[in-house]
Amino acid sequence: xxxxxxxxxxxxxxxxxxxxxxxxxxxxxxxxxxxxxxxxxxxxxxxxxxxxxxxxxxxxxxxxxxxxxxxxxxxxxxxxxxxxxxxxxxxxxxxxxxxxxxxxxxxxxxxxxxxxxxxxxxxxxxxxxxxxxxxxxxxxxxxxxxxx
Amino acid sequence: xxxxxxxxxxxxxxxxxxxxxxxxxxxxxxxxxxxxxxxxxxxxxxxxxxxxxxxxxxxxxxxxxxxxxxxxxxxxxxxxxxxxxxxxxxxxxxxxxxxxxxxxxxxxxxxxxxxxxxxxxxxxxxxxxxxxxxxxxxxxxxxxxxxxxxxxxxxxxxxxxxxxxxxxxxxxxxxxxxxxxxxxxxxxxxxxxxxxxxxxxxxxxxxxxxxxxxxxxxxxxxxxxxxxxxxxxxxxxxxxxxxxxxxxxxxxxxxxxxxxx
Numbered sequence: 231x232x233x234x235x236x237x238x239x240x241x242x243x244x245x246x247x248x249x250x251x252x253x254x255x256x257x258x259x260x261x262x263x264x265x266x267x268x269x270x271x272x273x274x275x276x277x278x279x280x281x282x283x284x285x286x287x288x289x290x291x292x293x294x295x296x297x298x299x300x301x302x303x304x305x306x307x308x309x310x311x312x313x314x315x316x317x318x319x320x321x322x323x324x325x326x327x328x329x330x331x332x333x334x335x336x337x338x339x340x341x342x343x344x345x346x347x348x349x350x351x352x353x354x355x356x357x358x359x360x361x362x363x364x365x366x367x368x369x370x371x372x373x374x375x376x377x378x
Numbered sequence: 379x380x381x382x383x384x385x386x387x388x389x390x391x392x393x394x395x396x397x398x399x400x401x402x403x404x405x406x407x408x409x410x411x412x413x414x415x416x417x418x419x420x421x422x423x424x425x426x427x428x429x430x431x432x433x434x435x436x437x438x439x440x441x442x443x444x445x446x447x448x449x450x451x452x453x454x455x456x457x458x459x460x461x462x463x464x465x466x467x468x469x470x471x472x473x474x475x476x477x478x479x480x481x482x483x484x485x486x487x488x489x490x491x492x493x494x495x496x497x498x499x500x501x502x503x504x505x506x507x508x509x510x511x512x513x514x515x516x517x518x519x520x521x522x523x524x525x526x527x528x529x530x531x532x533x534x535x536x537x538x539x540x541x542x543x544x545x546x547x548x549x550x551x552x553x554x555x556x557x558x559x560x561x562x563x564x565x566x567x568x569x570x571x572x573x574x575x576x577x578x579x580x581x582x583x584x585x586x587x588x589x590x591x592x593x594x595x596x597x598x599x600x601x602x603x604x605x606x607x608x609x610x611x612x613x614x615x616x617x618x619x620x621x622x623x624x625x626x627x628x629x630x631x632x633x634x635x636x637x638x639x
Binding site for chain 1: 381382383384386389390391393394395396397400401404470471472473476477478494495496497498500501502503504505506507509510513514515517518520521522524525526529
């Protein structure tokens, strides 16, 4: 999927993405020459089709987690399908506030390990020592984790 | 006056989305993961109920018992059975670096199946809009299959057996995902009905330039009469690798494993 500014004959560049949480997606593209912006709006079915391919419009800022599509999309997964494994170095020196732990506990077990790791990676990369609901909100917005 | 619009392929400026590059990266990851796998073999049949999973499980065990590291991926996402046959249905996947370790089944066969991931008695259901889900469900299943190949730390394997569901769809998806078409081991029962259905699947495999390893005729000597194994082998100029009796002998599977090369 590409966008062409016909007037300038220039390929438009991706600028930003919004996931309002209702299954739809908005992605803005801008012409590098004239500055005109257009927005691509997809309905839930179209959004789902792109997600099913395991790709993100606008690209990704974090590497894909293993089995990300399965863990993120399967609705009938068993809660104990995945073990925690050995303690991950990324979680060393990182704490979770009570509120953040409570919020994490509401995430279905099938996907919880992956979500926890994504938040931990986000915090570590930014030098954040404690994960709070505010950090989780920021990560969700910044990383495009709506639905997790 | 018509607009002068360049085509998709004529637009080559770099773009942050890079959807094509994202797909290419997925393929590279899969190819790298399977680089230490000697052979990928799809156990296939155009017909349901011929015993593909039964053959897959017993062949895998025979190969493992002969000292060859073997993995089994249950590619039947909607009707997974091979994990139970390999005593790995209760296995859990453990994270290991950027992947998950497969469960260890009977005779040390490494096994991954939706049986291990789905809640008991639940069908494979995806989150997403229910209306017209056929539009995206196929893509979601192909994505799941890709991850089960690419995100499992299969390690060094002599053989990775893929237990396919009936029909050709999963084989075609594999042809798109894998760097090269998998070798095909065909399973049939003796009946002409099975022969006709399996023939279509084998034709699809040949058209995709997948090497045919041979035919396994299953449930021989039981209530199913016919010569499907020999017919298919002759038509596709391949071998009948085994005729599995209704009650397999102790060495049946070892013989098949030996013939597989």
